[in-house]
Amino acid sequence: MTAARIRPFFAACALAAVALIPSVASAEPTFYGIVRHVSWNSIKVDDPRTNQTLGFEILPKFDQIFSGDGKTTYQMKDIKPGRYVGIIYDQKALGIRHADQIYLLTNRNERIRRL
Numbered sequence: 001m002t003a004a005r006i007r008p009f010f011a012a013c014a015l016a017a018v019a020l021i022p023s024v025a026s027a028e029p030t031f032y033g034i035v036r037h038v039s040w041n042s043i044k045v046d047d048p049r050t051n052q053t054l055g056f057e058i059l060p061k062f063d064q065i066f067s068g069d070g071k072t073t074y075q076m077k078d079i080k081p082g083r084y085v086g087i088i089y090d091q092k093a094l095g096i097r098h099a100d101q102i103y104l105l106t107n108r109n110e111r112i113r114r115l
Helices: 003-020
Strands: 030-038 042-047 052-057 065-067 084-090 098-104
Touching: 030 052, 042 084
Parallel strands: 065 098
Antiparallel strands: 030 042, 030 084, 042 052, 052 098, 084 098
16 A cells, blocks of 8 residues: 555544544533532532522442542531532433532632642
């Protein structure tokens, strides 16, 4: 094979690879609000701006709790009703909304800043 025939083949392979790579810009679903209820397996958060309340399932050994800047880790006992939080979640497991990460925030205007 000559170089003239190989180049289009590699260009087509590169284009196909780029099309198959998931988009990095796709943001994970995030919900901000005030904790209304927390138990060993769930958390309920109320967004006062939109009057929307969402509940999230939590695994028993959940340990993905961080400060708003992502530098400090916390335990489940630090989440209390009335605390501002940001929750990164998904609904992949049987359509059940569950928390992947919880960020403890200082006020409602703060947003999650991940490292």
